[in-house]
Amino acid sequence: MNLGLIPAKWAALTPRRTALVDIAHQRRIDWATLDTRVRRLANGLRTLGLRSGDRVAVLSRNSIEYQELYFAVGRAGLVLQPLNWRLSTEALRTLVADAQPAVLVASAEFRHVAEDLGRAVDLVRLLHCGPAGDGSYEELLASAPDTEPPWCEQVQDTDPCFILYTGGTTGAAKGVVHSHRSVAAGMLNQTVAERIVPSDVYLLTGQMFHIPVVLSMNYLAHGCPVVLMNFDARQALEVIEQERVSAFLGITTMLNWMLEVPGFDTYDLSSLRNIQYGGGPMPSTMVRAVAEAFPCGLIQGYGQTEGTTMSFLSQEDHRDALRGIHPHRLRSCGREGFGTRIRVVDADGHDVPRDGRTPGEIVVRSEANMLGYFRRPDLTAAILRDGWMRTGDVATWDEERYLYIVDRLKDMIISGGEKIYSVEVEEAIGRHPAVLECAVIGVPDEQWGESVKAFVVLRPNLKATAEDIIDVTRRHLASYQKPRSVEFVTELPKAPTGKVLKRELRAPYWADRDIS
Amino acid sequence: MNLGLIPAKWAALTPRRTALVDIAHQRRIDWATLDTRVRRLANGLRTLGLRSGDRVAVLSRNSIEYQELYFAVGRAGLVLQPLNWRLSTEALRTLVADAQPAVLVASAEFRHVAEDLGRAVDLVRLLHCGPAGDGSYEELLASAPDTEPPWCEQVQDTDPCFILYTGGTTGAAKGVVHSHRSVAAGMLNQTVAERIVPSDVYLLTGQMFHIPVVLSMNYLAHGCPVVLMNFDARQALEVIEQERVSAFLGITTMLNWMLEVPGFDTYDLSSLRNIQYGGGPMPSTMVRAVAEAFPCGLIQGYGQTEGTTMSFLSQEDHRDALRGIHPHRLRSCGREGFGTRIRVVDADGHDVPRDGRTPGEIVVRSEANMLGYFRRPDLTAAILRDGWMRTGDVATWDEERYLYIVDRLKDMIISGGEKIYSVEVEEAIGRHPAVLECAVIGVPDEQWGESVKAFVVLRPNLKATAEDIIDVTRRHLASYQKPRSVEFVTELPKAPTGKVLKRELRAPYWADRDIS
Structure with a gap:
C-alpha cells in the first residue's frame, strides 16, 4: 500500500502507456520511464543523507517532477511537504520553519523565493528543476542508481507520506499529516x-x-x-x-x-x-x-x-x-x-x-x-x-x-444572541438574478455583538443596489438574518479549492480584536 | 473495517432496501431488520460466555441466517468456521476437532450430523435454525438485547473473522484464517x-x-x-x-x-x-x-x-x-x-x-x-x-x-524424467469434438515412473474411442505427453468451485504409496 509503488505496478503491466501529460510544457511520460525516474529520485534523495521520515519540500506549479516527488518520497520512506506558491514568501518561511524540510525542490520560476526559504531553514540541499527537465534535480537523478530503493520495504502503511498545510494565509498554519493508508482509504472512496x-x-x-x-x-x-x-x-x-x-x-x-x-x-x-x-x-x-x-x-x-x-x-x-x-x-x-x-x-x-x-x-x-x-x-x-x-x-x-x-462553525454569526448561518443568508442573496456570487460574514456591532455584512459580485452587465440585495433577503429570511450592509466587489478571495476565504474578508474588521 | 458493521452502514443509509433474498425459503430481509438481528445475534453469542477469538461453526445450506452469522461474529469479535456440508460426518469431525468451536449452528436438515459433531467437541451450545426462522437460534436472538455489541469497537483489522478449511476430503485439511483486513482487501480487488x-x-x-x-x-x-x-x-x-x-x-x-x-x-x-x-x-x-x-x-x-x-x-x-x-x-x-x-x-x-x-x-x-x-x-x-x-x-x-x-505443482506429471503439465494434455484432448470435459493425472508406471492417464466425459449422444482421444493428442503434443490410457466416465469429481479434484482420481492408483 506504499503510494510510491504505483508506478512500479504500471511499469510492470503497461510500460509504454502514458502516465502523465504536462500540457504547459508539452511533455508526456510513460510508466516505464516514470518508474525509472522515481527509483532514481528516491535513491538520489537518500544519497544526500536523508533518513526515514525526513521532509522534502516542493515549490512548483503542476509538473511531472511534482508527481515524481510524491512517488519518490514514498519509495524512499520520506515525507513530501508541498508548498502553496500563491502564498507570500513570509508565509512560506513560516511553513518551512514548521516542517523543517531537509531538501527543497523548486521550479525555475520560484528560484529566488526558494533561495530565500533556503536561508530560513537548515537545508541539506536545494534542488532546482528547469522547465524542460534540467537543473540540479535532473543531475541528482542522472547520478543516482535506478535499482529498487531498499527503504521502500521498510515503510509501514501508517507511516506519513505527505504534509499539506492549511490556513496558510494566517499565522496559524497547521500541517495535515497523511499516511500511505489514509491516502489509500481516501482513494477507495x-x-x-x-x-x-x-x-x-x-x-x-x-x-x-x-x-x-x-x-x-x-x-x-x-x-x-x-x-x-x-x-x-x-x-x-x-x-x-x-x-x-x-x-x-x-x-x-x-x-x-x-x-x-x-x-x-x-x-x-x-x-x-x-x-x-x-x-x-x-x-x-x-x-x-x-x-x-x-x-x-x-x-x-x-x-x-x-x-x-x-x-x-x-x-x-x-x-x-x-x-x-x-x-x-x-x-x-x-x-x-x-x-x-x-x-x-x-x-x-x-x-x-x-x-x-x-x-x-x-x-x-x-x-x-x-x-x-x-x-x-x-x-x-x-x-x-x-x-x-x-x-x-x-x-x-x-x-x-x-x-x-x-x-x-467559525463562520457562524451571533447577532443579538441569535445564531445566523452565513450560508442561509448567501442562499437568499443568490436568488437575486443579478448576483453572480456572494459571501456573508459577521462584523463587530456595538449594539448586537455582530451584524451581518454581505460582499456581492454582480454578473457582467447586470445591476443591483444594496437595497435590492437586502430586499431579496427580507423576502426569504427572518428580519434578524438580513444584512445590515452590502459591499459590491469584483471578486471574492478564494482558496485553491474555490472556497471563499472568509477570514480575509473578516480581517480588516476584526484586526484589533482577539478573533482569528 | 469490521465486516460486521456492513449492515450497520446500510441500515443507516437505506433501512428499507432489501439486503438479502433467500430463494429456497422465499424470504427477504431489509437492512434495518438484518442489522437488528445481527446485533441481537452478536449479543446472544456473547451471553453464552464466548470470548474474543472463539469459534462459531455453521453447518447449513445458503440462508439468511448464514449471512447473519458472518456479520455477527465480526460484530462480536468472534470467528466463523463455515463447514462444508457435502463432506462426510467423519471428515467434519476432523474439522471441528481442529478448530474447536464453542458454538455450532446447524440448519434443520443437518440436525443429526450436528448432534454427532457436538459429541466430538466441547460445545458451549448447539443452536438449531429452522427452515422458517425458528429453532433455538431464533430463541437466542429473541432473548438478546439489540443494543450495539460493545466488543465490536475492540476488534482490530488484523483480527481473524473466519476460517475456511481446504483439502477437507483428505485427512490433511487446513484452516485458512482470514482477517477483516484481508477480506476487505479481497473485496477491493x-x-x-x-x-x-x-x-x-x-x-x-x-x-x-x-x-x-x-x-x-x-x-x-x-x-x-x-x-x-x-x-x-x-x-x-x-x-x-x-x-x-x-x-x-x-x-x-x-x-x-x-x-x-x-x-x-x-x-x-x-x-x-x-x-x-x-x-x-x-x-x-x-x-x-x-x-x-x-x-x-x-x-x-x-x-x-x-x-x-x-x-x-x-x-x-x-x-x-x-x-x-x-x-x-x-x-x-x-x-x-x-x-x-x-x-x-x-x-x-x-x-x-x-x-x-x-x-x-x-x-x-x-x-x-x-x-x-x-x-x-x-x-x-x-x-x-x-x-x-x-x-x-x-x-x-x-x-x-x-x-x-x-x-x-502437485498435479505435474514426471514421466521418464520429462515434466508433463496435465493442463496441456487436457487442452489437446479438449479439441476432440466429442469431449465435454476431461482430467489428466499421472499413474505409477514401472518403466517411466509415471505415465499419463486421461479421464474423459463425452458430450451427450457423441462417441469416441480411447484411440480417437490419443490420436488427437498426438497431433498437438510431443509423443511423451500423450496419454497411455483413457478412461471414459460420466462425471468428474469436483470441488464446489468447479475445480476437478484430481487427488480423488489419483487416490486408487497411489493408495499404497507415500504420495498424497
Whole structure:
C-alpha cells in the first residue's frame, strides 16, 4: 500500500502507456520511464543523507517532477511537504520553519523565493528543476542508481507520506499529516464514487499542493493517464477534446468560466464520464446548466484536507433531482462515502435529529482521516478522538442521512444572541438574478455583538443596489438574518479549492480584536 | 473495517432496501431488520460466555441466517468456521476437532450430523435454525438485547473473522484464517474488477462455506442486494429475470448447464452486467457461446481460498480477444488485481522470463493474503514469507504479465524424467469434438515412473474411442505427453468451485504409496 509503488505496478503491466501529460510544457511520460525516474529520485534523495521520515519540500506549479516527488518520497520512506506558491514568501518561511524540510525542490520560476526559504531553514540541499527537465534535480537523478530503493520495504502503511498545510494565509498554519493508508482509504472512496474504468483519462484542474491531488493520484493507481495543467477555461476545453479526458474536478467558478468560453458548443466533450465538484453546493440553476452542457454524470464531493472526500452526492442523486425527484438534494453534499461513517452531533456528542432542520457538527470516522497535525498533539487531540474527527462544519441531516452544510462553525454569526448561518443568508442573496456570487460574514456591532455584512459580485452587465440585495433577503429570511450592509466587489478571495476565504474578508474588521 | 458493521452502514443509509433474498425459503430481509438481528445475534453469542477469538461453526445450506452469522461474529469479535456440508460426518469431525468451536449452528436438515459433531467437541451450545426462522437460534436472538455489541469497537483489522478449511476430503485439511483486513482487501480487488454500481443485484451461485462468499459480501458492502440460492440452472435463469440480477459467479459447468436449459432464449437476462468465472480458463468456444448468450461483460478470476481472487482477465480483455485481438488471452487467467503484486518464479525465487513459455510458480503479495493456517505455523511458514505467498500453481507469463496456468505443482506429471503439465494434455484432448470435459493425472508406471492417464466425459449422444482421444493428442503434443490410457466416465469429481479434484482420481492408483 506504499503510494510510491504505483508506478512500479504500471511499469510492470503497461510500460509504454502514458502516465502523465504536462500540457504547459508539452511533455508526456510513460510508466516505464516514470518508474525509472522515481527509483532514481528516491535513491538520489537518500544519497544526500536523508533518513526515514525526513521532509522534502516542493515549490512548483503542476509538473511531472511534482508527481515524481510524491512517488519518490514514498519509495524512499520520506515525507513530501508541498508548498502553496500563491502564498507570500513570509508565509512560506513560516511553513518551512514548521516542517523543517531537509531538501527543497523548486521550479525555475520560484528560484529566488526558494533561495530565500533556503536561508530560513537548515537545508541539506536545494534542488532546482528547469522547465524542460534540467537543473540540479535532473543531475541528482542522472547520478543516482535506478535499482529498487531498499527503504521502500521498510515503510509501514501508517507511516506519513505527505504534509499539506492549511490556513496558510494566517499565522496559524497547521500541517495535515497523511499516511500511505489514509491516502489509500481516501482513494477507495473516490474509486467507488467515480466507478473508475481502465480507459479513463483524468484532468487535474487544481494545484498539486492541495488535497484533490489524491483524486488524480487515484487515477494513476488505476493505471489511467493524468493530464496536468494550470487551469484556464478555454484550454481546459481544448485539452478535454484533445486528450479524450473522461473526468475532472470542477469547482463552481471553473465550470462557470468554462460555460462562458465563446464557442463552447464547438468542443467535442463526448469523452467525459464524470465531473466532480466541491467547495459547497452549486445553485440548482448552475447544476442544471452544467448537466445540460456537459454530456456526463455529476458528483458532488464534500471534503477537507484532514479527511479527503468524506461525502458524495452521487450521479443518481443528481439525475433524480434534475428529474424532480427530491430536487432539494441538489443543496445537499450527499452521504458518507464507501469507507466512511458520518454523524451530525450536538455539543454533547449526541446525534441531532435527522429532520433536515436541526444543525449540529459533522463528525467523521474513516481510515482516510489524517494521522494528525504535524507536531501539534494539542490541536490533533482537539479534533481527533476515539477515531472520530470533528470537522468544524455545521450541517443538518435528513432521515436518509443526506447532509446539508449550514456553515463553518467559525463562520457562524451571533447577532443579538441569535445564531445566523452565513450560508442561509448567501442562499437568499443568490436568488437575486443579478448576483453572480456572494459571501456573508459577521462584523463587530456595538449594539448586537455582530451584524451581518454581505460582499456581492454582480454578473457582467447586470445591476443591483444594496437595497435590492437586502430586499431579496427580507423576502426569504427572518428580519434578524438580513444584512445590515452590502459591499459590491469584483471578486471574492478564494482558496485553491474555490472556497471563499472568509477570514480575509473578516480581517480588516476584526484586526484589533482577539478573533482569528 | 469490521465486516460486521456492513449492515450497520446500510441500515443507516437505506433501512428499507432489501439486503438479502433467500430463494429456497422465499424470504427477504431489509437492512434495518438484518442489522437488528445481527446485533441481537452478536449479543446472544456473547451471553453464552464466548470470548474474543472463539469459534462459531455453521453447518447449513445458503440462508439468511448464514449471512447473519458472518456479520455477527465480526460484530462480536468472534470467528466463523463455515463447514462444508457435502463432506462426510467423519471428515467434519476432523474439522471441528481442529478448530474447536464453542458454538455450532446447524440448519434443520443437518440436525443429526450436528448432534454427532457436538459429541466430538466441547460445545458451549448447539443452536438449531429452522427452515422458517425458528429453532433455538431464533430463541437466542429473541432473548438478546439489540443494543450495539460493545466488543465490536475492540476488534482490530488484523483480527481473524473466519476460517475456511481446504483439502477437507483428505485427512490433511487446513484452516485458512482470514482477517477483516484481508477480506476487505479481497473485496477491493473485486470492486475494481467488477466496477460495482449502487443498482447492482448479485446472485450467489456457490455455497457460503466457500471463499467466493467474499464476492457476495462485497456487494453487501456496497449496499446491493444479494440473492441466495442453491444452484439449479433453470432456477438461476428464472431468478436472474425476476430479481433483475446484474452479476454472478458462473463456473464453467454452471454456465454449460444454463446454456442447455430448454427455452434459454425466452428468459429476460437484460439486467446482467457481469459474469465472473473461475476454476480455470474456459475453452474459447465456450467463452464465445457464453458471450453470445449472455448480454454482459465477462471476467475471469483466478484465486485461492488463501488469497481470494488474485488475478483477473478483464471485460476488455474478453471483448478484444473475441474480436481477434490477442485471442490467445482467453487461455490466460489475466493479470494481478488492483491491490495485488504477482510474480512467476523459479525454484530459487527469481522471476522466470516473461516469454509465455517458461513455467514457474505463481507467488502473490497482497493484503488479501490469509493470516495463515489455523494453528499450523509450520504450514504457514512454508508458503508465506516476507509478505509473499506461494500458490503452488505453475504458470507462464508474457511480456504484459498475463498469466497462463500450466498446472498445480502437485498435479505435474514426471514421466521418464520429462515434466508433463496435465493442463496441456487436457487442452489437446479438449479439441476432440466429442469431449465435454476431461482430467489428466499421472499413474505409477514401472518403466517411466509415471505415465499419463486421461479421464474423459463425452458430450451427450457423441462417441469416441480411447484411440480417437490419443490420436488427437498426438497431433498437438510431443509423443511423451500423450496419454497411455483413457478412461471414459460420466462425471468428474469436483470441488464446489468447479475445480476437478484430481487427488480423488489419483487416490486408487497411489493408495499404497507415500504420495498424497
